[in-house]
Amino acid sequence: MTDDTRATAEELAERVRDGELRLHELEDHADADAAAAARRLLVEGQSGASLDSVGDYGFPAADADPNIENMVGAAQVPMGVAGPVAIRGGSLDGERYLPLATTEGALLASVNRGCSVLNDAGGANARVLKSGMTRAPVFRVADVVEAEALVEWVRENEEKLREAAEETTSHGELSDVTPYVVGSSVYLRFRYDTKDAMGMNMATIATRAACDVVEEATDASLVALSGNLCSDKKPAAINAIEGRGRSVTADVTIPREVVEERLHTTPEAVAELNTRKNLVGSAKAASLGFNAHVANVVAAMFLATGQDAAQVVEGSNAITTAEERDGNLYVSVSIASLEVGTVGGGTKLPTQAEGLEVLGVRGGGDPAGSNADALAEAIAVGSLAGELSLLSALASRHLSSAHAELGR
Structure with a gap:
């Protein structure tokens, strides 16, 4: 100073x-x-x-200035890298270091081990299978008769809503509007293609314009621009089922000899553990996340690349599968609602922009949306590496000794 x-x-x-x-x-x-x-x-x-x-x-x-009010300084979280890991994605192809910012000791070492094993297997596949940011306003109607009329009007006039919404943005596109009725409340779940932006603000502004059209043309009254059926920054089954942001899957088949020599366990042991822990155990707990620790990698890569950290809630909404196939180990991670962007928000901050540059996905992609897809694929592969490493440590009963060795 x-x-x-x-x-x-x-x-x-x-x-x-x-x-x-x-x-x-x-x-x-x-x-x-x-x-x-x-x-x-x-x-x-x-x-x-x-x-x-x-x-x-x-x-x-x-x-x-766009990211915070009453600034006093910065909270500096240590940042490291795992990899490089070979990614065979729809939008990201080749070897990449994965930037992770965390205060949890042993996390980077675990993900790095998983990346090494993925490389020994020839790399991991990754694909974004669905994309769309949602905003779901709630309207008040007199009764179910008016509710039915509103639903019918929306279905017949989706193009009018699309025109109003897309007038507010030069990038976003309205994909669809899905109505839900609960008594005298009608929720309209708008879903947008927001290209390389995470798009929450874009979706909110666009939906506001569409709501004006609804109120002008029908007897419905807007109660709230967000009726919690979106659903943003809260555990929600609708996001697990319908997705929000990017729905992305990464998978790999690991030869038996790699599992035995590098992970000190067997495909059968990992598959059984995954079933009893991630599937049955999570079901008994009524969890929305059927995985070991996907949130760890999602949170660390969110912090490193300028994503909205609160949306780790939805980002942990993932299912890990593992099975023995012809003597080898097949593992996948499917993240239903990964809300990420490479433009706007925290991605403009200098250190976070550098994290995106490490992955080669800073800014808008060509075609539009490809950089955000690539970021989603990288996070999914990082999550796969983390799941593989932790499951193997548990299967070989090495988890506590690994933490002890690293002094954590």
Whole structure:
């Protein structure tokens, strides 16, 4: 921090203490770095904490203006890489390092081991099988007769809704609208192709315009632009079934000798463990995620590439399968609702942009949407590596010894 910045920060902090300014108004009176420094002074004075590390960040505070309010600095999460791993995807093909940011010791080592085994098997397949960001407003109607009329109107006038929605965006496209009726509540689940953007804001703005058309043409009244049938940042069976964002699957067949020599177990043991743990155990727990720890890789790659961290809730909505095939081991991971983008949001932050560059997917793709598809495929392959490594550690009873060896 320069002397001028420090002086400005102290002046701003004093004005806040005197009641002249509010925390969120500081950028109107100084540059973003001085404003952040002033807030650190105020927080340090009130709490007695030192924010020296928080204030030691490596990019101009103004770069984060679209991403945060009342900025004081940055929380720095250690970032590492696993791989490189061979990916045979529909949009991502070749060897890539996988960037992961985490504070969980042994995670990178585990995923890295899984990547090595995937390479020994010739690499992993990955495909995005469905794509679409959703927003589901809820309308009030008088009774089920009006509900039926609204549903019928929507089915007959989807093109009008599409025109209104797509007027708000130069990239997004309305794919379909699905009505759901519960008494006098009617939910319309709009699904959009948002190309390389994760697209939540795009879908919200577009849906608002479509809702205006519904209210003008029918007796329905909009209660909320989000009626929770979307469903965003909450565990939801509808996302497990219908998908949200990208629905992506990665799989691999590993020769028996690789399983035995590298993973110190057998295809039969891994398959049985997966059935009893990930399938039966998860069913008994009424879990929406039938996997070992997909959320670990999803969260770490989200942080490393600027994704919305709260959407790890949906990203962990995955099913892992494992079976013995002709003496070899087949393993797959299917993630139903992986909400990712390579443009907008946190992807513009400098360190997160570098994480995307490591994968070769920063910015918009050609064709549009291909970079976000490629990111989804990379995360799915990373998740497959993580599942394979953990399941094998459990099958060989090496999990606790691995953590002990790494001192975690």
